[in-house]
Amino acid sequence: MANMERQRNPGLANGVSLKPTGHVSIARNLPVGGQARHLTSSLQFTQVKKAPTLTSPAQNGDVSGAECRTPGRTAVSSELFDSESRVLKQDSLKMENTAVTVAVRVRPFNSREETEKGKQVIFMDNQETTVQHPDSNQRYTFSYDFSFCSVDNTDPNFASQKMVYEKLARPLLEGAFEGFNTCLFAYGQTGSGKSYTMMGFGEEAGVTPRFCEELFTRVSKSQNKQVTCHLEMSYFEVYNEKIHDLLVVKDEQGHKLPLRVREHPVFGPYVADLSTNVVSSYADIQGWLELGNKQRATAATGMNDKSSRSHSVFTLVMTQTKTEFVEEEEHDHTITSRINLVDLAGSERCSSAQTSGDRLRYSASHWPPGAHASEGASINKSLLTLGKVISALSEQCQSRKKVFIPYRESVLTWLLKESLGGNSKTAMIATLSPAASNVEETLSTLRYARQARMIINIAKVNEDNNAKLIRELKAEVDKLRAAQMSTKGIEPEKMRLFQQEITALKTQLTQQEREMAEAHRAWKEKLEQAEKRKREETKELQKAGITFKVDNRLPNLVNLNEDPQLSEMLLYMIKEGQTKVGKHKSESAHDIQLSGALIADEHCVISSVGGTVSITPIKDAKTFVNGILVSESTVLHHGDRVILGGDHYFRFNHPVEVHTGKRVSCWTQSGDGHKDFEFAKTSCWQHKEHNWRLRLRRPG
Known part of the structure; x- marks a missing residue:
């Protein structure tokens, strides 16, 4: 296979491309939030400067700084909060303290459960989900933001794929266009409908394809002389604490080795050498997803039940460039959104630990054929750690005290740190089986989801420095006009200072806009490279x-x-x-x-x-x-x-x-x-x- 130009990306976790000189290229992909997250410009090729500390979780990851400032959140169960009361907006800072949105969805009976004449034990009414234990007849009731019942498609309250997308995922899409990072992850036991909810089958498209299709529909409608939009995507899976790029068949040496997580001193964790690909249409994304899923299916074949033990992470980075007029002059600035859509591995393999944080235990019956005890102990380390992280964040948000958050204990939680307790608007959907035979897994999943609902994130609009400069320029112009209209007039020295400040701001904007134009030209080249890379990867699979x-x-x-x-x-x-x-x-x-x-x-x-x-x-x-x-x-x-x-x-x-x-x-x-x-x-x-x-x- 021809040598491929691989983008050295301080990963999907941060979207930075480091060049040998130490400069940052396409820095617009960096999420803003957390310590040292705000660059001087997110589209310029400039030396990285450390930013002032913000109020999001500590960058070192061991003690989270996520603040739980929603009134009454500490003493009262999260189940008493509705969607509207769970968000505290800070419009002046373009920040929001927002709780993780949690939905649960119960699937129809599968053929095996129908053959066994399985009894339904889950019942839903608006936001409430009730489970009746088949042995004790005890009833357990939970409240979430959404309870989707998809058991019977003749039921007037049947939750279709479209309904799930519109209620749960569309608000995340709207947040992304506002400049917020967003994340949706699906959790549940194997066979409970996670993949169906996220990807769907045939005409029953899931969240991911619907999200991408509507995203490009909105982009095509909104793009004009004042707004342009660029998108990049990556797709990888985490299996047994190893990361595999699903969009690359082989590297330059003809091999495909697992990727490693690195940590940048400013931008935090990233996946070294993870490929990113420019996409300009929904058809582009469909092509890459097909390639990635074929790769995943190829890797899963002959690996026992690898697919149910791996997590897949699909990421889009959207950069919007907006033009504003100041003093009849055009000035551009960008806002960047990172979108993570995550399909987690089957949760039944760590059900004994989940939210309690106990050590993951395996019995011989749980091991896949040929697995060793050491593999069994680490198969779902990411899920176990995710449970610990959710439990710790939940405790922190109730106690309002700093708590050790074990982000670094697994690859997945370290990479998705911003999505849990950090700079992101996050939603979770927990998928369930309706059958009595799975009642223990169902209750475990529901408790897991209940804890996730208590987490508060601090989401911030990710804008580049140009936006701030434009606001300052407008403020200086307004001051000058107000002074000129004053009855007392304006002193010559003050007039000179005003004009000097305006000139300096305009000079800064002009310089940064030249660099943005250079980046735009590079974007077209990246689009051509992405198409070439996709053709090469497709040929490799065809071989x-x-x-x-x-x-x-x-x-x-x-x-x-x-x-x-x-x-x-x-x-x-x-x-x-x-x-x-x-x-x-x-x-x-x-x-x-x-x-x-x-x-x-x-x-x-x-x-x-x-x-x-x-x-x-x-x-x-x-x-x-x-x-x-x-x-x-x-x-x-x-x-x-x-x-x-x-x-x-x-x-x-x-x-x-x-x-x-x-x-x-x-x-x-x-x-x-x-x-x-x-x-x-x-x-x-x-x-x-x-x-x-x-x-x-x-x-x-």
């Missing part, structure tokens, strides 16, 4: 056989994953003739290249001749069709489940058989339902269990 454009005439394999968000994300076309499958290597010439310890260098061959497709394992490479281990050529039919190496799950699709109405194989009847990951996994285990029983019955 492994992953298809981006679907040919509905050809048979294909589609991946199955326990995470619905990553299932059916990877499509492998089966060409006429032979399609070779083997281990992914830099020098590999296989048509389909898979990673994983159980994939052989040359695993199998899929043949397509005259509309008939068959799969033939090579030597003893483990290949399963509909749960049965095959050792010779086997014909595939539409809907068959194919498992390679024991951990790569696929469903075979044959468009010709569908159109001609050919009978599917005896193992795949039409009444079997949707062939998802659980279906494939269950059928495989059923056949294994059947074989074990046969062996036990054999004499000797």
Whole structure:
């Protein structure tokens, strides 16, 4: 792959690009707030200057300075506050003390719960959520900003994807356009609907695509000679305390190593070498998200339940340049917003610790196959630490005393420090299962969300120094005009000083605007580089056989994953003739290249001749069709489940058989339902269990 120009970004956490000279480029991406956060200009190429201390959390991160100034917040439960009384505005400073907005959402029953005739234990009424424990019949009631019930779509109070977005996420979008940092994170046990809420499926778009689409709609309507808007995005995941860039397949050396968190003395924590990409349309974001999700699905395949144990962080940095007129002269200034949309890992793996801050415990039954105890102890360190951080911030906001906040104990909490107790407008959505079988996880999630609701952030409009200069210039002009209109007149010396001050301010503005124009020219170059990089990354995935454009005439394999968000994300076309499958290597010439310890260098061959497709394992490479281990050529039919190496799950699709109405194989009847990951996994285990029983019955 051609060498890619990687933007050395003191990361997504701060958006700075440091050059070897020590100067800051595109400093507009820096969040403003906290100590030493306010630069002399957020769009200029100037030496960094340390700013005066603000009243947000201490930059060193161990003791938070987040102030809890909402009246009555200390002694009264957060459940008694409505949305309007939870915000204290300071318009003169363009700051807001605002509590974290918390919503809970209960999903419909899934197929397994319906088969088990699961009993519904969650009931919602306006802002209240009530859980009735199936064993004790005890009722637990919680109040949140929003309680979304999505169990029955015929219910008049059914919470659709659109409703969730409009009530919870749209206010964050409005805040971003005002210049505030915003964050939304989804929390809940695996399978409770986090990914569906955040990303959605098909026509049921989730928060992230709706947010991005409306963002660009507003940008296109608001952009004119007075306002221009630029956006950059990044997408990464945190797994086992390691950071993986989802928008880069390989680095310049042909490898893809985990990224590290660094700390800048002024700007705080950042992800070293994380790629950022300029986007100019919603289609751009869709393309990058598709690339990132395919990367995530590829990495999750063959890694047990990695997807449910990783956190994904999608970040947008929006820079608005506004033009104002002073003395009939144009002057530009910028406001910058950082938007974090976070899909957290499944919470059930640390339910014993969550808000109490106890040490994470694992039983052998919780470990994924092949996991070691040491891995089990650190799998969800970020979630455990997030629970500690929320608990400590909640305690601090009730006691109004400085409390140790353990931001640095995990990668995720350190990077998202500003979103919790810092400079951000933040919302959380906790997702729930309605079934009695998950009641303990449900109660744990609800308590977790209740504590998050007590956190107070100090959100500040992130404006560059030009805005302040323009205000000062206008003030000086107004003073001069007022003095000129005074009946006593104005002394010549005062007039000279006024004029001198106005001239100096205009000179400063002119200099900074020249630098802003230079940055604007650089922006166009970055847009071209981003498009080139996306093409290169797409080609790299295509080398492994992953298809981006679907040919509905050809048979294909589609991946199955326990995470619905990553299932059916990877499509492998089966060409006429032979399609070779083997281990992914830099020098590999296989048509389909898979990673994983159980994939052989040359695993199998899929043949397509005259509309008939068959799969033939090579030597003893483990290949399963509909749960049965095959050792010779086997014909595939539409809907068959194919498992390679024991951990790569696929469903075979044959468009010709569908159109001609050919009978599917005896193992795949039409009444079997949707062939998802659980279906494939269950059928495989059923056949294994059947074989074990046969062996036990054999004499000797």
